Amino acid sequence: AQSVTQLGSHVSVSEGALVLLRCNYSSSVPPYLFWYVQYPNQGLQLLLKYTTGATLVKGINGFEAEFKKSETSFHLTKPSAHMSDAAEYFCDVSLGDMRFGAGTRLTVKP
Amino acid sequence: EAQVTQNPRYLITVTGKKLTVTCSQNMNHEYMSWYRQDPGLGLRQIYYSMNVEVTDKGDVPEGYKVSRKEKRNFPLILESPSPNQTSLYFCASRGGSERREQYFGPGTRLTVT
Numbered sequence: 001a002q003s004v005t006q007l008g009s010h011v012s013v014s015e016g017a018l019v020l021l022r023c024n025y026s027s028s029v030p031p032y033l034f035w036y037v038q039y040p041n042q043g044l045q046l047l048l049k050y051t052t053g054a055t056l057v058k059g060i061n062g063f064e065a066e067f068k069k070s071e072t073s074f075h076l077t078k079p080s081a082h083m084s085d086a087a088e089y090f091c092d093v094s095l096g097d098m099r100f101g102a103g104t105r106l107t108v109k110p
Numbered sequence: 111e112a113q114v115t116q117n118p119r120y121l122i123t124v125t126g127k128k129l130t131v132t133c134s135q136n137m138n139h140e141y142m143s144w145y146r147q148d149p150g151l152g153l154r155q156i157y158y159s160m161n162v163e164v165t166d167k168g169d170v171p172e173g174y175k176v177s178r179k180e181k182r183n184f185p186l187i188l189e190s191p192s193p194n195q196t197s198l199y200f201c202a203s204r205g206g207s208e209r210r211e212q213y214f215g216p217g218t219r220l221t222v223t
Contacts, residue, residue: 032208032209034211034212036212043200043215043216043217044200044212044214045214046211049211100145100152100153100154103152
């Protein structure tokens with residue numbers, strides 16, 4: 001079974017700064033990849049996903065992620081953080097079964 | 111509106127008192143799943159169901175039961191809850207293909223004393 005590693009359980013950035021949340025997976029076969037966001041006291045909602053095709057995927061709220069097969073990574077980025085981006089972010093890897101990373105809590109400082 | 115509903119949203123109970131958390135989806139999804147979320151551990155899958163009458167264990171099934179008698183419903187049963195089952199629980203569903211994203215319910219916060 002594949003495993004998912006989200007490096008950094010807590011990331012803090014200033015408003016307007018680049019957001020980079022890391023996700024690496026272990027699988028010899030490219031899986032389907034998802035990023036979900038969880039706002040306080042809410043369930044998870046889809047940010048973006050990669051299944052096939054273009055490796056740079058754009059999602060909601062200005063986020064994007066790039067699938068890099070050689071690095072087995074699917075890092076999430078946003079050029080300019082906004083206060084409303086403060087939330088917990090989960091990487092999900094799907095190939096036969098589904099595995100979530102442990103999550104990264106993003107704090108945005110004014 | 112496409113949605114996954116869970117009830118109750120909050121529950122405080124005592125050790126050993128059987129409880130059921132209901133989950134229902136209105137999207138005709140084949141796949142449904144239960145997760146628990148604990149600080150530092152992310153989401154861990156408890157049970158999942160590929161379709162009616164088909165269920166299987168996830169990573170942390172001990173102490174839980176599920177059933178899938180109808181496509182839309184997937185209740186989670188704790189026959190004898192213990193304090194280590196205090197957690198935030200999410201139900202999710204998706205279409206049949208693993209290429210598709212999951213839709214999550216709003217969560218059930220369970221406290222077992």
